[in-house]
Amino acid sequence: MAEYKYTPADFKSDQLVKWCPGCGDHAILNAVQRAMPEVADALDIPHHKFTFVSGIGCSSRFIYYMKTFGFHTIHGRANAVATGIKVANPDLSVWVCSGDGDSLAIGGNHFIHAIRRNIDLNMILFNNEIYGLTKGQYSPTTKLGKITKTSPYGTVEKPFNPGELVIGAKGTFFARTIDAEVMLTKDCLVAAAKHKGMAVVEALVNCVIFNDKTHASFAGDKATRAENTITLRHGEKMLFGKDNQKGLVFEDMRLKVVTIGEDGYTTDDILTHDAHTEDTTMHAMLAAMKWPEYPVAVGIIRDVADSNIYDVKVEEQVAQVKANAKIHSMDELLHSGETWEIK
Amino acid sequence: MENMNTMELRDIVIRFSGDSGDGMQLTGTLFSNTSALEGNGISTFPDYPAEIRAPQGTVAGVSGFQVHIGAGKVTNPGDYCDALVAMNPAALKANRKWLKPDATVIIDGDTITEENLKKAGFATLDPIAELNLDGYNVVIPDITSMTKAALADTGLDNKSMLKCKNMFALGICFYIFNQPEDYAKRYIDSKFAKKNPAVAEANKTAIDAGYNYAANTHQFANTYRVASAPLEKGTYRSINGNVATAWGLIAASEKSGLPLFCGSYPITPATVILEELAKHKNLGVKTVQAEDEIAGICTSIGAAYAGNFAVTTTSGPGLSLKSEAMGLAVMAELPLVIVDVQRGGPSTGLPTKTEQSDLMQALYGRNGECPVVVIAASSPSDCFHYAFMASKIAMEHMTPVILLTDGFIANGSEPWRIPSMAEYPQICPPIVEQCEGDFMPYARNENFARGWAFPGKEGLQHRIGGLEKDHLKGSISYDPANHQEMTKTRAAKVAKVADVIPTPEVLGETDADLLVRGWGGTKGHLEAVVRDLQEEGKSIAHLHFNYINPLPHGVEDLLKGHKRILVCELNEGQFASYLRQSFQQITFEQYNKTEGQPFTLVELKDKFNSLL
Numbered sequence: 001m002a003e004y005k006y007t008p009a010d011f012k013s014d015q016l017v018k019w020c021p022g023c024g025d026h027a028i029l030n031a032v033q034r035a036m037p038e039v040a041d042a043l044d045i046p047h048h049k050f051t052f053v054s055g056i057g058c059s060s061r062f063i064y065y066m067k068t069f070g071f072h073t074i075h076g077r078a079n080a081v082a083t084g085i086k087v088a089n090p091d092l093s094v095w096v097c098s099g100d101g102d103s104l105a106i107g108g109n110h111f112i113h114a115i116r117r118n119i120d121l122n123m124i125l126f127n128n129e130i131y132g133l134t135k136g137q138y139s140p141t142t143k144l145g146k147i148t149k150t151s152p153y154g155t156v157e158k159p160f161n162p163g164e165l166v167i168g169a170k171g172t173f174f175a176r177t178i179d180a181e182v183m184l185t186k187d188c189l190v191a192a193a194k195h196k197g198m199a200v201v202e203a204l205v206n207c208v209i210f211n212d213k214t215h216a217s218f219a220g221d222k223a224t225r226a227e228n229t230i231t232l233r234h235g236e237k238m239l240f241g242k243d244n245q246k247g248l249v250f251e252d253m254r255l256k257v258v259t260i261g262e263d264g265y266t267t268d269d270i271l272t273h274d275a276h277t278e279d280t281t282m283h284a285m286l287a288a289m290k291w292p293e294y295p296v297a298v299g300i301i302r303d304v305a306d307s308n309i310y311d312v313k314v315e316e317q318v319a320q321v322k323a324n325a326k327i328h329s330m331d332e333l334l335h336s337g338e339t340w341e342i343k
Numbered sequence: 344m345e346n347m348n349t350m351e352l353r354d355i356v357i358r359f360s361g362d363s364g365d366g367m368q369l370t371g372t373l374f375s376n377t378s379a380l381e382g383n384g385i386s387t388f389p390d391y392p393a394e395i396r397a398p399q400g401t402v403a404g405v406s407g408f409q410v411h412i413g414a415g416k417v418t419n420p421g422d423y424c425d426a427l428v429a430m431n432p433a434a435l436k437a438n439r440k441w442l443k444p445d446a447t448v449i450i451d452g453d454t455i456t457e458e459n460l461k462k463a464g465f466a467t468l469d470p471i472a473e474l475n476l477d478g479y480n481v482v483i484p485d486i487t488s489m490t491k492a493a494l495a496d497t498g499l500d501n502k503s504m505l506k507c508k509n510m511f512a513l514g515i516c517f518y519i520f521n522q523p524e525d526y527a528k529r530y531i532d533s534k535f536a537k538k539n540p541a542v543a544e545a546n547k548t549a550i551d552a553g554y555n556y557a558a559n560t561h562q563f564a565n566t567y568r569v570a571s572a573p574l575e576k577g578t579y580r581s582i583n584g585n586v587a588t589a590w591g592l593i594a595a596s597e598k599s600g601l602p603l604f605c606g607s608y609p610i611t612p613a614t615v616i617l618e619e620l621a622k623h624k625n626l627g628v629k630t631v632q633a634e635d636e637i638a639g640i641c642t643s644i645g646a647a648y649a650g651n652f653a654v655t656t657t658s659g660p661g662l663s664l665k666s667e668a669m670g671l672a673v674m675a676e677l678p679l680v681i682v683d684v685q686r687g688g689p690s691t692g693l694p695t696k697t698e699q700s701d702l703m704q705a706l707y708g709r710n711g712e713c714p715v716v717v718i719a720a721s722s723p724s725d726c727f728h729y730a731f732m733a734s735k736i737a738m739e740h741m742t743p744v745i746l747l748t749d750g751f752i753a754n755g756s757e758p759w760r761i762p763s764m765a766e767y768p769q770i771c772p773p774i775v776e777q778c779e780g781d782f783m784p785y786a787r788n789e790n791f792a793r794g795w796a797f798p799g800k801e802g803l804q805h806r807i808g809g810l811e812k813d814h815l816k817g818s819i820s821y822d823p824a825n826h827q828e829m830t831k832t833r834a835a836k837v838a839k840v841a842d843v844i845p846t847p848e849v850l851g852e853t854d855a856d857l858l859v860r861g862w863g864g865t866k867g868h869l870e871a872v873v874r875d876l877q878e879e880g881k882s883i884a885h886l887h888f889n890y891i892n893p894l895p896h897g898v899e900d901l902l903k904g905h906k907r908i909l910v911c912e913l914n915e916g917q918f919a920s921y922l923r924q925s926f927q928q929i930t931f932e933q934y935n936k937t938e939g940q941p942f943t944l945v946e947l948k949d950k951f952n953s954l955l
């Protein structure tokens with residue numbers, strides 16, 4: 001463990017934060033600035049190796065507020081640019097900030113392929129289920145039927161659940177957090193940083209202006225969250241509710257919410273969370289849980305060790321080929337193969 | 344090996360043609376390499392069908408390889424051929440239009456069957472009469488059966504024997520053109536002897552059989568020899584444009600001391616560059632085969648930001664997809680080389696054919712005022728030089744550079760005197776290692792290039808992006824005067840590149856009756872025809888361009904003295920329009936072609952003569 005002893009202030013840039021007052025992104029910024037000192041010490045990453053990359057959208061302004069290296073790219077392409085950065089210099093701690101429109105619509109292809117490659121990026125996916133910067137059009141995560149500027153009669157298309165997408169693409173890390181839960185967010189970010197390979201942290205954020213309270217039904221205030229979300233921790237029972245009186249069991253091939261002490265259920269019947277299992281079945285079910293039938297799962301849902309990490313493999317291959325190669329310079333390459341002399 | 348009636352020729356064009364499975368590319372390559380080793384100048388061009396395995400025996404399935412051999416340097420693969428080797432009726436039909444009036448035609452007699460003639464679309468059973476080939480020197484050896492007879496004792500199965508037909512044809516050509524067999528045999532040994540000695544022996548036997556057949560039967564009244572003329576001394580190799588491009592990029596990586604990164608997506612006819620780069624991890628090259636064209640350029644932009652020498656490679660449709668990201672590279676002022684191997688367009692167009700129609704897209708195809716440097720290579724081997732120069736300019740001037748090649752020079756090959764890397768200059772990008780006080784990411788040097796400060800460098804933390812930036816701090820700026828200043832500065836930075844590029848030289852008089860102007864891959868053809876006409880005493884000159892944006896200094900002076908200026912290009916006049924915009928007082932005439940084919944020497948000569 002290194003001891004850089006950075007403080008959140010070391011990660012605050014001099015730029016005025018211009019998100020709307022009450023926007024959920026403020027809380028994520030706060031959590032990130034708290035997480036970075038911890039990440040630096042835990043993984044021995046000095047300040048100048050942190051690099052933030054974003055696409056386009058409200059949340060993508062994020063990089064300007066971090067006093068790190070930052071690249072605000074173009075719409076949808078943050079994951080692609082970040083892939084290039086990480087392959088070029090695997091030593092960097094590369095963070096991608098992107099929204100539901102940016103990464104699930106225009107950048108959907110780069111999103112799933114970054115996950116498939118399992119490149120060692122840490123991604124914060126800000127999900128407010130709306131296009132904020134363009135002023136309120138529906139996004140790929142907007143709830144079916146929602147009235148927005150471009151769906152004045154309600155949307156007629158079903159939304160993505162980002163967690164299902166990540167796990168479907170065989171992602172090795174997926175966590176979910178809620179803007180108001182700053183400490184949970186911080187913990188998810190630190191875990192994402194520690195994870196080797198692509199890590200996606202979905203942050204459910206509120207857009208006060210164009211999609212206010214979209215997550216409020218289960219995430220509105222502390223009491224609501226206690227009853228309607230479940231915080232998953234590896235090795236712990238899947239319990240939730242004000243007094244941990246509710247839990248998840250697996251019956252008839254599906255998850256079911258039960259109350260301890262009712263219908264004969266005891267704590268022993270409750271599932272224990274295994275974030276490290278490679279099998280995606282349970283993780284997919286947990287990520288897919290929808291309020292009101294289920295509590296919404298937050299915390300680290302999946303964190304699987306997989307040694308096939310893209311940037312590491314690229315480095316290994318280069319080193320291996322170099323070690324076995326006969327040609328080590330351009331002059332040697334130019335003279336390799338068939339040549340002839342004219343005298 | 345001396346023949347009685349041997350005619351000395353200055354140059355000769357031979358076309359090998361057959362089904363895609365007949366091994367014509369190998370046959371042509373062995374023939375051209377043999378000639379190169381004999382000290383001839385050569386230029387070659389493969390002509391593949393667009394489909395990987397089009398139906399056998401049809402005209403669509405014909406694959407060809409053209410070789411132009413000459414005394415001294417050969418600048419183009421020629422158009423009309425002196426000899427055609429056709430392995431079936433379809434090959435004969437497909438190439439009929441490319442025969443010179445007195446050409447020698449060799450067609451495998453065994454393949455002239457009713458079925459094959461039908462497949463090739465002949466109406467009668469006499470292809471020679473139907474194609475009006477009376478008066479040509481047509482020879483119809485039974486190549487298939489003679490090859491099988493020659494290999495009868497080898498114990499090979501029928502299919503393996505048939506695969507040696509091309510070597511029989513090669514043997515015939517060696518005889519007719521007085522070329523030795525030893526190189527081809529050595530090559531066959533090196534390729535097959537270990538894995539399959541019987542196949543290697545059979546191929547060599549087939550060469551001998553073809554050679555002996557031609558020598559013994561008196562079917563060929565004359566044989567020909569191209570005098571070997573002194574080429575510049577040195578060590579030579581054969582190279583095609585795509586490989587030369589890849590190597591030029593690697594050379595630039597070595598000279599800059601920065602690792603080469605290529606993010607790319609497969610696309611005809613550019614894919615070979617990515618394939619070639621992927622081989623050279625030994626030289627530190629990293630390639631990412633991206634999920635799409637956009638990711639190709641975006642990974643490269645990321646790599647450039649992180650301090651690699653980054654390139655992306657594509658063809659026209661891919662260049663369209665990359666436009667927005669190119670704008671980001673312009674805004675972020677990062678070095679990046681974008682290679683566009685042009686093909687016939689628009690849309691999917693003619694993927695395997697050549698054209699020069701992406702020029703306007705390269706110059707202007709982006710939103711906003713978005714200048715980039717545009718450079719064009721003009722021959723297979725000079726792709727190396729221009730790829731290197733594109734890289735040098737990109738890194739030293741902190742700007743994206745588009746390098747235009749085309750399907751013709753990308754696939755064509757020619758002998759190349761191997762340069763020594765000591766002849767090439769060092770590349771010195773304005774890398775910032777540290778700074779005192781606040782780092783100003785958009786502060787500039789004398790070239791108007793900003794400093795390149797990679798993530799990971801202590802004390803240089805800064806933010807950049809696609810939004811307009813403050814002219815010094817790089818932070819977001821919506822200030823009108825700042826936007827004006829930045830727009831002008833980005834243009835001035837690209838214009839400043841003119842200080843470091845050479846002024847092209849006029850081939851011929853500076854006050855000719857006709858100045859032929861071209862750019863990029865048409866150079867070999869234009870130069871050959873202009874030289875021809877100059878030898879005939881015509882007042883004609885040639886001026887060729889590799890540096891398109893910015894144009895080199897002094898171009899206007901080179902244009903002034905000539906009576907007429909003809910801009911020749913494989914599009915509908917894009918360079919001509921660009922020149923008119925740059926030199927409004929000068930009149931430019933146009934000569935254009937969009938058939939997916941290079942100019943022919945014959946049509947150029949006719950055109951120039953009509954203006955003289």
Ligand code: SF4
Pocket residue numbers: 018019020022023024025058059128132133206207208209210
């Ligand atoms: S529009 Fe919505 S998402 Fe954008 S800053 Fe305002 S509250 Fe946040």
